Amino acid sequence: AQSVSQHNHHVILSEAASLELGCNYSYGGTVNLFWYVQYPGQHLQLLLKYFSGDPLVKGIKGFEAEFIKSKFSFNLRKPSVQWSDTAEYFCAVNAKGGFKTIFGAGTRLFVKA
């Protein structure tokens, strides 16, 4: 069965600090990978996605993620966070040809101004 593990449930950073949120998935086949963000009081929205090709993908708001197939990982990074990045971040995976997207439990990021 597919599963997604996010290593940190809560992260607190100061503005301008670098961010890396870990995500590992469990699935033996080919997958699509996603990071979603949920700002306070808002809906889930897509930060970035990986379907195929270059394993380093760039998303909105300066975020990027690297797919490392051998490690089943899809870590999210941002070189310098801002107070407005305070939100909950979800890693998600679906199997190519599959019908459901599996989400991790989420990481709450709080950025101190």
Add this chain to the structure above:
Amino acid sequence: ETGVTQSPTHLIKTRGQQVTLRCSSQSGHNTVSWYQQALGQGPQFIFQYYREEENGRGNFPPRFSGLQFPNYSSELNVNALELDDSALYLCASSLGLVLGRGGYTEAFFGQGTRLTVV
């Protein structure tokens, strides 16, 4: 704004009652998925509808059922509500591809319906 709208935004029901939640998909999207997000957890997949037929289901009992209409709007019905059904229910629409040919495009989420069962 994602173009996916859900109603109502908040709902309080009594244990044992039935509830219907509604979702209007983004224009042109023929696939809708429903998720349950309990407090402090990630969204859990309930089921998915593609062109009015259920084409996948997660680990939820049969009292969770759904419908998708010709205009691709959707309903989630929950019978015999239990206290543990209290959660945020999310609808996500996407443009489904043919199964087996690479999966689906990204999903666009609505803001959810907050259901409280007392």
